[in-house]
Amino acid sequence: MADNPMSNAISNTPQPPYNAVIFTSLRTPGDRGYAGTAARLAELAQAMPGFLGAESVRDEHGAGITVSYWQSEASMRHWLEQAEHATARQLGNSGWYEDFSVRVARVERAYGKERRD
Amino acid sequence: MADNPMSNAISNTPQPPYNAVIFTSLRTPGDRGYAGTAARLAELAQAMPGFLGAESVRDEHGAGITVSYWQSEASMRHWLEQAEHATARQLGNSGWYEDFSVRVARVERAYGKERRD
Numbered sequence: 001m002a003d004n005p006m007s008n009a010i011s012n013t014p015q016p017p018y019n020a021v022i023f024t025s026l027r028t029p030g031d032r033g034y035a036g037t038a039a040r041l042a043e044l045a046q047a048m049p050g051f052l053g054a055e056s057v058r059d060e061h062g063a064g065i066t067v068s069y070w071q072s073e074a075s076m077r078h079w080l081e082q083a084e085h086a087t088a089r090q091l092g093n094s095g096w097y098e099d100f101s102v103r104v105a106r107v108e109r110a111y112g113k114e115r116r117d
Numbered sequence: 118m119a120d121n122p123m124s125n126a127i128s129n130t131p132q133p134p135y136n137a138v139i140f141t142s143l144r145t146p147g148d149r150g151y152a153g154t155a156a157r158l159a160e161l162a163q164a165m166p167g168f169l170g171a172e173s174v175r176d177e178h179g180a181g182i183t184v185s186y187w188q189s190e191a192s193m194r195h196w197l198e199q200a201e202h203a204t205a206r207q208l209g210n211s212g213w214y215e216d217f218s219v220r221v222a223r224v225e226r227a228y229g230k231e232r233r234d
Binding site: 099105 | 226
């Protein structure tokens with residue numbers, strides 16, 4: 001999840017199709033409540049209907065990519081509304097991120113080391 | 118690009134729709150030719166028709182996410198063939214990755230700090 005170490009690095013998502021939110025960001029220095037909010041967002045996501053998993057990495061330069069996976073367009077949209085509500089002030093004020101991008105996508109095919117699909 | 122510092126963290130992709138390859142991985146310890154191959158793959162991607170950009174992060178635990186963006190399904194497929202050809206032995210022998218996942222997706226909407234879209 002967001003900014004947690006990926007103890008289980010790869011989400012064990014079901015067969016596609018499903019939906020994905022690709023969040024790429026570059027953090028500003030300093031925490032200013034970020035870690036706490038990120039942890040709450042991660043908990044919130046996991047509790048939401050249609051949540052399939054998430055993968056998150058941030059490097060020592062503050063560059064991060066978090067991808068969350070959702071069962072349906074509706075569950076993904078619901079999540080986006082919740083996440084935007086929870087982070088609206090911070091994103092709006094640009095306090096946490098030097099830059100960020102949200103991309104909403106439909107996963108059509110997937111395979112892995114074990115050719116899980 | 119793959120495992121390079123993201124000096125320009127966020128790819129300045131055009132208006133959706135476009136295609137994306139989400140590659141999540143957990144590296145094994147040691148290089149064994151990985152860095153060189155990753156750099157060559159990054160160069161190869163940038164030279165390919167339809168390449169729109171890429172974002173890549175790897176953390177200190179070896180967890181990484183690289184997302185590359187492609188103008189069309191055809192250009193993305195072409196890239197996947199090239200990348201799989203270039204890494205076939207290593208992926209097959211599991212030399213570099215403890216685990217990995219490739220997800221092929223269609224980006225439908227996007228927005229950023231500047232609401233670029």
